[in-house]
Amino acid sequence: MAESPHIPDQETILERAAVDGSKFRTAFVVLLVAVVSGLFLALAWPLLRPLMIGAILSGLCTPMFNWFVRLFRGRRGLASIATLLVLFIIIAGPISAMLGLAVQQAVTVSDRALPWLQDRFGSATSFDANRWIVDHFPFAEDFAPSQKEIVNSVSNAIRGVGTYLVSSASSFTAGTAGFLLEFFIMIYAMFFFLKDGRQILAKIFYYMPLAHDDEERILERFISISRATIKGTLLIGLLQGTLGGLGFFFAGIGGSAFWGVIMVILSVIPGVGAGLVWVPAVIYLYVAGQALPATLLLIWCATVVSTIDNVLRPRLVGQDAQMHDLMIFIGTLGGLFLFGPIGFVIGPVVCGLFLLAWEIYGAAFKDILPPVGELRPSPRPDRHASPEKSEDKSGTSRPKGRRKS
Incomplete structure (x- = not known):
């Protein structure tokens, strides 16, 4: 004798309807927030x-x-x-x-x-x-x-x-x-x-599903990178521009203050900024037949002006910003291209928040992320050993490498 199909009672039906209604409201709220936020970002962009x-x-x-x-x-x-x-x-x-x-x-x-x-x-x-x-x-x-x-x-x-x-x-x-x-x-x-x-930050952090420690890290990293970038870049630029302008003045190059200002502006580019000014100046002096001033200017700029960037930038920017020099370089150039002159500050800030976001991600999912072992270079094949032959799927023979012990 066939069993009669189970008919849910009225209470079960109401519970399912409540669950479905709750899911619908949640989906609607998420969609509404996404659409309105997208419109607001388009207005504020x-x-x-x-x-x-x-x-x-x-x-x-x-x-x-x-x-x-x-x-x-x-x-x-x-x-x-x-x-x-x-x-x-x-x-x-x-x-x-x-x-x-x-x-x-x-x-x-x-x-x-x-x-x-x-x-x-x-x-x-x-x-x-x-x-x-x-x-x-x-x-x-x-x-x-x-x-x-x-x-x-x-x-x-x-x-x-x-x-x-x-x-x-x-x-x-x-x-x-x-x-x-x-x-x-x-x-x-x-x-x-x-x-x-304070109220603006409290409201923003309220809607972020992050731990309070992570929110404080974001704010601290934002301020520290901004301070380090502005302080370090301005100090390095002023030192390079002043010393480079003095070198131009004693080398007999006209408009030394003008070229010093250009050097201050270009010094935001890590490593090569000041060189974009003094290298052509040295070449120009050599071409003009002024070998002694050109040599002295070359020694001065190569040993003093450029050394300022190599010595001070890692200490003033890299340590305070807690970023690698390569990330600072990428952030500075990318920020200049994307945001204009002020990008030398915004770019490193974005890079710093990018690294911090991945640190928070790693801490949140550390229980499910697989451990990474020590990366070892692959062993070199022994040229004196005769390679073994093995048959591949197509039936042709190919050398077979040594197995790891």
Whole structure:
């Protein structure tokens, strides 16, 4: 006799409906949060750079903000305004003076380029660049440019660089619409980051399913990398630019302050930044027939200017940021390409958070991740031993390596 099918009672049906309803609500809430968050990120993406700069500077200015809070007896809004004013004075003053001197010397360099080149390379007794090219590259004799064409091309290039730098600096100091907008967004965001930073961080961490220790590690790593990158890069840049500019001055190169500023800017590139300025200068002195100044400048820049980067950057940036030099290099260059000039700070911060995220992942799944043994190099085959023959699936014989004992 066949058994009758089991019919669930009303209570079971209600329990299943409640479970299905709960799953539906959970899925709907997750989908709603994802869609709305995606729309918000699309709205905020054009403002990402000034917001990140504001967040980084706010984290670095927190000690000064706390001092103003105590000074103004807990008035956080007034303390935030005072912090922004001090930061503006500290940043705007030196940068304006440095850019003003650099622009002035850039105009001088660009205006004197053609007369200097014609004086050095235009006379019959001067260095003949065309003859040098033909002597060293005979195959280029038919299409090698003349001495006059070389002088004019180099002069126009130098003049173009000077004009571009002057126009860029003028646009920066006068303020384009885009720069002013980003600057206003950064200042406006910093005011609230300083004033309400604790509440903002508490709300963000509340929605992150991480342990409190991991949340503190994220915040600590963010601030430490930002501080180390800015402190180390600025100090290294100022030292390299100052010492490099002094070397240019004593070597008789015009516009030493201008080239020093360029060296400060390029020093954000680890390892090779300052060399992009002093190496062409040394070559230029050798070509101009000034062997002694060129040799002295080469020794000075190679042993002092470049050594500053190699010695101080690992200590000022690498140790405080707790990152390998390669990661700092990748973060700096990638940040410059992706975020522009301020990327030298944002890039290493992103790399540091990337490494920290994988550390948290490894700690969370350490029980299921397999252990990694010591990696040993594969043994070299013995050339004197006769290889054994074995048959593969196709029936052809092939040498068989020795088995591990």
